[in-house]
Structure formats: structure tokens, C-alpha cells
Amino acid sequence: KAGVTQTPRYLIKTRGQQVTLSCSPISGHRSVSWYQQTPGQGLQFLFEYFSETQRNKGNFPGRFSGRQFSNSRSEMNVSTLELGDSALYLCASSIDRGRSTEAFFGQGTRLTVV
């Protein structure tokens, strides 16, 4: 079956702009999580959505937001972009969450803020 699809793969934005990234999970997966990957901070958890509700949130400012639609597709939005927001944004989907639940990752969206 198809894997996790993230679009677009690459983005270049200017400081102060906003951006929306999209994630289509594996069919049947209802949980979608977002992670930010940077050389300095590594992989950091942003938030998780399940059945259109944010179920968990990492330690990021309010400029980072997300949503999930009824078909489980998810979007994340970053407003008022800063240079430090340049990163690889990874989406992961899973059937649900729990001790042994496997998360499947997309290839990511590479965001560059100039």
C-alpha cells in the first residue's frame, strides 16, 4: 500500500511569510504526528493529531499549528517565518498510539527560510 506522502518536498520562503505543509497518511492510519529535524536540535516532536483533534503537543511556539481533516490528512502551518525555522519537517502516521505502535515516516518537506 502507499506510504506516507508529504508535499511539497522542497520550499523556499522569505522571513515573515507563512507556509503550509501537507501530509497524507497511510490508508487506515488515524494518528498523524509532525517532527522538525535540524542539524543543531535533531528531531523534535511538534504535535500529534487523531480523529481531527490535537492529542499531544511539543514545546514549540504558537506560530506552529496544525490540523487534521476527516480523511486523516493533516496540514501544518508556520506563521511569521524565522530563519531558524529552516528544517526538514517529517510527518509520521500510525494506526493509533501505544507502547508498540510503529510510526511510518514520510520523506519530509525541506523548508528553507531566507
Add this chain to the structure above:
Amino acid sequence: GNSVTQMEGPVTLSEEAFLTINCTYTATGYPSLFWYVQYPGEGLQLLLKATKADDKGSNKGFEATYRKETTSFHLEKGSVQVSDSAVYFCALSEADSGYALNFGKGTSLLVTP
């Protein structure tokens, strides 16, 4: 909170050499432990996992044992191949943090012919 510490890379090995990548963790409860691998230009793939103490996860010749007494989950492979060149991430998840994956910094592995 919880945290994961793994050895800094890069690690460079010759083909067929033995691999060990160290990983230790701190957690408030009883975490599940994972190793993920990231090949160049790709997302993360689950390599193996263990959900309770003394469990051994294994896949593609890689192994790791959940050691509660030493809070460790070291990754090993007896004979690495060039195709194993990638970045390896140790991670944990537990109920106290809503099962969000908490990753180590990653260890870059380069295997030369």
C-alpha cells in the same frame, strides 16, 4: 521528562566489521525503545523495537537488547555492508509524554568497501 543519549558520529567502518552504536536513556516510566534508520534523502524507517526489559529487537542482521538495569539499548551488527551507510537514531516513547517519539541526536555510519 525523558531523554536519549547516543554516541556521536560519524562512525567509519570497513565492510564486514562489527558495529556497535551505544544508546542510553532516562525515563519516568516504562518506555518502549526503538532504532530508526535514515538513508540519504529519505525519511525515517523503523529498524527494530523492544517494549519491555530484556526484550531483544532484531531485523536485517541488527540487534538491540532492552537493558533496564543499565538503561541502555545498544545497536549491534556482526558484519556491516556498504548498504548500511546511513544515520541511525535511538528513540523512546512512553505514556507520560503521550507516546511521542523522543530521539537521540543520531549517529552517522559510513561503511567503506
